[in-house]
Amino acid sequence: MNTTGKILTGIWIAGVTVAAFLWLPPAQGFRSPEAARIVVFHVPCAVLTFVAFLVNAVYSWLYLRSRHPLTDAKANAAAELGMLFAVLATVTGSLFAMEQWGSAWNWDPRETSIVMLMLVYAAYFVLRGAVEEKSKRARLSAAYALLAFPAMVFLIWILPRIVESLHPTNTLFSRSGLDPSYRITLWSFFAGLLAVFVWMFRLRLRVELAEARLRQQHHHDAVAEVTLAGETR
Amino acid sequence: MNRSSGWVHEAFAVFAKDWLLELRTRVALGAVVLFAVTSVVASGFALAPPSGVPAEVKTALLWVVVFFAAVAGLSRVFVVEEETRTADSLRLAVSPTGVFVGKLLFNAVLMWGLCLVTVPLYLLLLEVPVRSASLFVTVVVLGSTALACATTAVGAIVAKATTRGALFGVLSFPVALPPLLVAIHGTKAAWLSGGAWRVATGDLQVLVGFILVIVPASLLVFEHIWSE
Numbered sequence: 001m002n003t004t005g006k007i008l009t010g011i012w013i014a015g016v017t018v019a020a021f022l023w024l025p026p027a028q029g030f031r032s033p034e035a036a037r038i039v040v041f042h043v044p045c046a047v048l049t050f051v052a053f054l055v056n057a058v059y060s061w062l063y064l065r066s067r068h069p070l071t072d073a074k075a076n077a078a079a080e081l082g083m084l085f086a087v088l089a090t091v092t093g094s095l096f097a098m099e100q101w102g103s104a105w106n107w108d109p110r111e112t113s114i115v116m117l118m119l120v121y122a123a124y125f126v127l128r129g130a131v132e133e134k135s136k137r138a139r140l141s142a143a144y145a146l147l148a149f150p151a152m153v154f155l156i157w158i159l160p161r162i163v164e165s166l167h168p169t170n171t172l173f174s175r176s177g178l179d180p181s182y183r184i185t186l187w188s189f190f191a192g193l194l195a196v197f198v199w200m201f202r203l204r205l206r207v208e209l210a211e212a213r214l215r216q217q218h219h220h221d222a223v224a225e226v227t228l229a230g231e232t233r
Numbered sequence: 234m235n236r237s238s239g240w241v242h243e244a245f246a247v248f249a250k251d252w253l254l255e256l257r258t259r260v261a262l263g264a265v266v267l268f269a270v271t272s273v274v275a276s277g278f279a280l281a282p283p284s285g286v287p288a289e290v291k292t293a294l295l296w297v298v299v300f301f302a303a304v305a306g307l308s309r310v311f312v313v314e315e316e317t318r319t320a321d322s323l324r325l326a327v328s329p330t331g332v333f334v335g336k337l338l339f340n341a342v343l344m345w346g347l348c349l350v351t352v353p354l355y356l357l358l359l360e361v362p363v364r365s366a367s368l369f370v371t372v373v374v375l376g377s378t379a380l381a382c383a384t385t386a387v388g389a390i391v392a393k394a395t396t397r398g399a400l401f402g403v404l405s406f407p408v409a410l411p412p413l414l415v416a417i418h419g420t421k422a423a424w425l426s427g428g429a430w431r432v433a434t435g436d437l438q439v440l441v442g443f444i445l446v447i448v449p450a451s452l453l454v455f456e457h458i459w460s461e
Contacts, residue, residue: 064457112414120407127404130394140390143454147386147408150446154411154439 044190045089052082060142072138077204247335265306277358311392369423376416386451
């Protein structure tokens, strides 16, 4: 992302944040209408968690087809960001749950499913830590990501519709679900957050590439040292 | 012989070979059944009437016992191939699909055997009143099959990893969780509610749907796990 893009993203997010507090009307019908504004920040985090998980699955699939190390790095970066946004969604959700439902944790199906999503990511990282060889690690973690994906689809999309939930269903895309002002602010914040996601994703890949270059450099130096030692002997 | 009946034939050959080996050593069987019996006896000792523990707790406990007993044994079927270094010859002799389906059948039968021992013992020791026996049996059969389906490919991943120790449990849990939650829900319906079949229809649908989704997904990625 270039400098203009970064500045625009910053201004955009700052603008949406200000709008969420000054322009957005308090949401009537909630226990504390003022606190309900957090929905505008909470839902985009949750949606982005799922998007990151989807990106991870797609790159895992592409890795199995191409076996390109960079594709594996992309899958890993998406999983790391997914974990970050899952934590953000959980924290913002808990804050609002405390206001609205009187307790920070209610074992609501959506709360359960985001904890499970974090468990999947954690298991994914544990697996990556458990395999030394790089190509094998990439292969196994990609396979695991693709196995966990259908299980998560069950948890996120089907379970909340079977078990009774405190969360509303079908509000995000339907016309009747949300007040238009809320819908506009929510999706605007999502757009800003998505830009941050892309930015961080690319930063993570640059770190990965820099590390690879350093390793290579180190390897070259080591080889040169050995050759030098051989020549001086 | 055409190609489709080829892998069916191979799968049954792998299945028969694995059970023959298992019946000689009884490692997986011993681990699974002993784990299950020990934990059922321990919970029976603590929770049998007149302890006053509600039946809801007992439904969850039953599936926790079944799940962790499964974790003790279900990865064995792949780990043993790596330990005895027979994986390569198996790779040469049998197609990946044949291997996976054979191992999946092995694990499913192992799970059914586990439930056959654990569940009656559990009902006996913890004195649970079951209101709909037919529904309960259906939930147990579908639930244990779904657990076997969810964890077989994970077992293949774990067998390839360098540190196997607790990895299978950690990796299995997220994948096995949807059927586990639904099985607990369905068991609760079978034990406690009248008109249980109506209450549990959604649960049974989810269990069948889960099996129908996770098996093709496993088959899709298994080739990449299995082939070097």
